[in-house]
Amino acid sequence: AKLNGKNQYSIYRTELDGEQAKQSEEMVKNLEQAIESDQIDVYYQPKIDAKTEDIAGFEALVRWQHPELGIISPGLFVPLAEQSGLIHKIGLLVIEKAARCLKAWQTRYELPLTMSINLSPIQLNDNRLIDRISYVINQTGIQAKYLDFEITESEKFKSVKDALVMFNRIVDMGCTLSIDDFGTGHSTLDYLRKIPAKTLKIDQVFVKNIGLSPDDEAILDATIDMAKRVGHFIVAEGVETESQRQYLSHKGCDYFQGYLFSRPLPATKIEDILDQRAQILKNY
Numbered sequence: 001a002k003l004n005g006k007n008q009y010s011i012y013r014t015e016l017d018g019e020q021a022k023q024s025e026e027m028v029k030n031l032e033q034a035i036e037s038d039q040i041d042v043y044y045q046p047k048i049d050a051k052t053e054d055i056a057g058f059e060a061l062v063r064w065q066h067p068e069l070g071i072i073s074p075g076l077f078v079p080l081a082e083q084s085g086l087i088h089k090i091g092l093l094v095i096e097k098a099a100r101c102l103k104a105w106q107t108r109y110e111l112p113l114t115m116s117i118n119l120s121p122i123q124l125n126d127n128r129l130i131d132r133i134s135y136v137i138n139q140t141g142i143q144a145k146y147l148d149f150e151i152t153e154s155e156k157f158k159s160v161k162d163a164l165v166m167f168n169r170i171v172d173m174g175c176t177l178s179i180d181d182f183g184t185g186h187s188t189l190d191y192l193r194k195i196p197a198k199t200l201k202i203d204q205v206f207v208k209n210i211g212l213s214p215d216d217e218a219i220l221d222a223t224i225d226m227a228k229r230v231g232h233f234i235v236a237e238g239v240e241t242e243s244q245r246q247y248l249s250h251k252g253c254d255y256f257q258g259y260l261f262s263r264p265l266p267a268t269k270i271e272d273i274l275d276q277r278a279q280i281l282k283n284y
């Protein structure tokens with residue numbers, strides 16, 4: 001009976017995997033169509049200067065505007081895009097859209113705004129990425145130093161050595177690098193030593209646990225201290241409350257991102273915010 005049960009289980013598994021495979025095949029087709037029909041959109045979340053509380057720049061966050069399902073978040077389709085290779089196209093779309101928006105905003109508001117763009121480790125496995133970024137820079141007329149690329153350490157790199165070569169090429173172009181989600185996943189201290197990054201982004205988990213977990217607070221404090229001592233800027237992600245802001249500000253964080261200041265918004269809504277800001281300054 002035992003053996004039988006095991007067999008049944010494995011048959012069930014195979015059917016389930018088959019069903020799942022079909023579903024994700026279907027999703028890949030949908031995603032391909034979404035790219036062709038311009039359903040891939042970019043939202044922008046303001047990055048706030050901790051000292052002035054003014055907008056210093058943005059993080060570009062991809063969205064899938066599905067005609068029936070509405071907005072689909074990257075957590076749901078980026079993994080699929082990575083598996084299928086569509087991430088190369090999507091990633092390039094994000095870079096193009098974000099750079100074009102940034103150039104328009106810098107010009108209209110006369111501000112040295114920056115744009116941070118997430119790179120998937122899969123994108124870094126393709127050498128052509130560098131030429132594509134360089135093409136976008138030339139096309140949009142943006143200065144490379146305003147483009148920042150957010151990277152994570154990952155098991156998805158074909159080789160860490162090759163990834164490091166790519167990181168250096170990005171920096172050689174004049175762009176900057178940020179280490180995203182620091183303190184979770186695969187980020188290690190060795191990574192911090194080797195990557196030519198300017199900024200370290202502290203993961204939301206640690207921000208969430210301010211005042212809740214003394215252990216996480218200790219890790220947070222030590223991370224900020226270490227990052228400062230190796231000369232990195234620090235961005236805190238997921239800042240939702242005033243007490244979190246105060247804590248992080250007191251510890252010396254340079255920039256904040258989070259719902260306390262703004263959710264990620266479509267470009268038109270960001271323009272409303274920048275218009276308002278300009279209006280306030282004019283009346284001041």
Ligand code: C2E
Pocket residue numbers: 045060061062073074075078091094118119120150180181204237238239240257258259260264
């Ligand atoms: P991430 O790069 O760490 O981005 C931060 C995530 O935190 C975003 O989720 C953002 O909407 C969310 N967030 C910001 N402030 C708060 C807050 O105060 N509270 C909470 N609870 N959440 C906050 P989102 O947009 O769903 O993106 C999720 C992840 O998807 C990103 O994490 C990034 O890893 C990936 N992703 C997003 N856009 C792209 C892209 O263009 N390319 C690639 N390869 N990955 C992307």
Ligand code: MG
Pocket residue numbers: 059118150180
């Ligand atoms: Mg990010």
Ligand code: MG
Pocket residue numbers: 180181201203237
């Ligand atoms: Mg992050």
Ligand code: MG
Pocket residue numbers: 181203204
């Ligand atoms: Mg994150």
